[in-house]
Amino acid sequence: MTTRISLLDVVSQLATEGLLDEDGKARADAFVASRSFSQPWYIRTMVAIGAWLASLLLISFVTGFTLAFEGGYAFVGLALVLAAVVVRRNNDSDFLVQASMAVSLAGQALLSWGIVEAFGSNNHNIVLSLAIVLCSVMFGVFPDRIHRTLMVLFAAVSTTALLYSWELNAVVPLVGPLLTAAAVYLHSQQSFLIARGFGHYVRPLMNGLVLSAFGVLLLSTVYILPELGTIEPQIYPRPWLSTVLFGAIFLGVGAKIGASLADSINRASRLVITLLMFAVIGASWFAPGLILALIVVTLGVANGHKALMGAGIAFFVVFLATYFYGIEVTLRTKSMTLVATGVSILLARWLVLRILAGNDQGGRQNA
Numbered sequence: 001m002t003t004r005i006s007l008l009d010v011v012s013q014l015a016t017e018g019l020l021d022e023d024g025k026a027r028a029d030a031f032v033a034s035r036s037f038s039q040p041w042y043i044r045t046m047v048a049i050g051a052w053l054a055s056l057l058l059i060s061f062v063t064g065f066t067l068a069f070e071g072g073y074a075f076v077g078l079a080l081v082l083a084a085v086v087v088r089r090n091n092d093s094d095f096l097v098q099a100s101m102a103v104s105l106a107g108q109a110l111l112s113w114g115i116v117e118a119f120g121s122n123n124h125n126i127v128l129s130l131a132i133v134l135c136s137v138m139f140g141v142f143p144d145r146i147h148r149t150l151m152v153l154f155a156a157v158s159t160t161a162l163l164y165s166w167e168l169n170a171v172v173p174l175v176g177p178l179l180t181a182a183a184v185y186l187h188s189q190q191s192f193l194i195a196r197g198f199g200h201y202v203r204p205l206m207n208g209l210v211l212s213a214f215g216v217l218l219l220s221t222v223y224i225l226p227e228l229g230t231i232e233p234q235i236y237p238r239p240w241l242s243t244v245l246f247g248a249i250f251l252g253v254g255a256k257i258g259a260s261l262a263d264s265i266n267r268a269s270r271l272v273i274t275l276l277m278f279a280v281i282g283a284s285w286f287a288p289g290l291i292l293a294l295i296v297v298t299l300g301v302a303n304g305h306k307a308l309m310g311a312g313i314a315f316f317v318v319f320l321a322t323y324f325y326g327i328e329v330t331l332r333t334k335s336m337t338l339v340a341t342g343v344s345i346l347l348a349r350w351l352v353l354r355i356l357a358g359n360d361q362g363g364r365q366n367a
Contacts, residue, residue, distance in 0.1 A: 050095070055102035074114025080107030085141055101147050108134050125165055131158040145204045152208020153215070160216055173238055173288075176216040177245035180292060183209035184249060187299055188256075210296060210308075214315050217242070217289040221322040242288035247281035250295050257302050276348055283344075289319035 014020040084104035087096055112130050135155035139148050156179060163171050186193070186206045193202045220236040254277055284290040293316035300308030324338070 052098055052102045055099045055106070073110045074118060077107045077109070077111030077114055080104070081111060081138070083107075089143055097144065101142075101144055104138065104142055104147060105150070108138065125162065128158040128162045128165065131155070132162075139201075139204075143200065145200070148201070148204035149208045149211065152205055153211050156208070156212030157215065160219075169234060169237055172216070172219065172236060173242040174245070176213045176242055176288070176292065177249065179209045179213040179216065180246065180295060181249055183213070184253060184295070184299065187303075210311065213292055214289075214311075217292050217319065218322065220288060221319060239288050240285050243281065243285050243291060246288050246291035246295065247278075250281065250291055250298075251277060253295055253298055253302075257298070272351065276351070280348075283341075287319070287323050289323070290316065293319060 011020065011025060015025045080103050084100040084107060088100040088104075091097070091100075108131075112127060112134065115130060116127055132155050135151040135158070139151040139155075142148065142151075156175075160172065160175055163169070163175070183206050186202055186209070190202055190206075193199065220239045220242065222235055251274075254273070280294065281291060293312045296308055296312030296315070298312075300306065300310075300312060
């Protein structure tokens with residue numbers, strides 16, 4: 001039978017044992033008190049919907065006056081952004097948090113539109129460049145995790161769109177692996193950065209990089225759609241280049257995890273797992289999104305991060321479904337391929353579990 005201990009009991013026990021001073025106990029008690037009165041999720045969801053609706057209606061009413069004078073969109077947009085930052089920095093209530101985020105996003109859109117309108121240009125490069133600058137600034141000044149994640153996502157989308165605008169399509173297959181490599185590096189340095197006081201930046205940045213990589217890799221499935229096969233220039237040329245780079249990241253993550261398990265897994269077992277990883281890379285040669293999903297799932301499993309595991313699995317399903325829809329083969333061939341893929345995954349899982357069980361049994365005998 002599992003005994004549940006409250007956080008307040010833990011704090012009291014630490015204070016009793018002398019492991020927590022008076023100042024630390026006061027801060028811990030304040031934190032517990034703030035968590036005790038959190039509203040249920042469905043109440044918070046209703047509050048968020050109401051805040052977004054009220055904010056958008058207010059913004060629509062205010063922007064109606066911008067037609068009366070030149071530069072109105074930029075002026076109102078800047079005012080909305082500044083107001084959202086001030087409100088968010090001084091309030092933590094659910095309604096104001098959601099309302100300030102809605103006002104901030106709408107204000108950035110109005111500010112961008114107003115600046116482009118003031119310059120009298122419809123050049124997409126100006127809009128995208130301005131979006132990147134705004135997202136970079138707002139990532140630092142707006143203290144909200146979801147907002148910061150969205151800023152990273154919008155900046156990455158704008159950067160990818162700029163590559164297409166500059167006709168640098170050949171660079172697009174490099175974007176996903178670069179974003180993923182940055183996310184993996186941040187994940188490895190997370191404890192160090194949190195200790196240095198950058199914890200409120202690390203998690204949103206890492207989440208935004210992963211989501212951005214997901215979005216870029218979905219372009220590789222659009223590339224193979226038969227309906228878009230005649231589009232020039234190519235949307236996602238040489239997807240195997242992404243697979244090679246993702247494969248290197250996949251092997252690097254596996255090597256790091258293997259090093260941490262060196263005492264529990266023998267050399268032969270590590271060799272088998274490495275060969276399985278190479279087989280997965282080869283099987284995903286024209287579908288690099290599968291390797292990306294496995295990287296994210298591996299990181300989630302290794303660190304017990306359920307959100308990463310769920311994101312990786314969800315993207316794996318979406319990418320695989322989109323990819324199989326697009327390839328120009330018969331339904332029978334698709335079905336046979338899916339069956340073979342499922343059987344191969346089950347066999348690989350069985351083999352890995354046997355290896356881990358064998359190493360665990362050997363370790364107990366040695367002990």
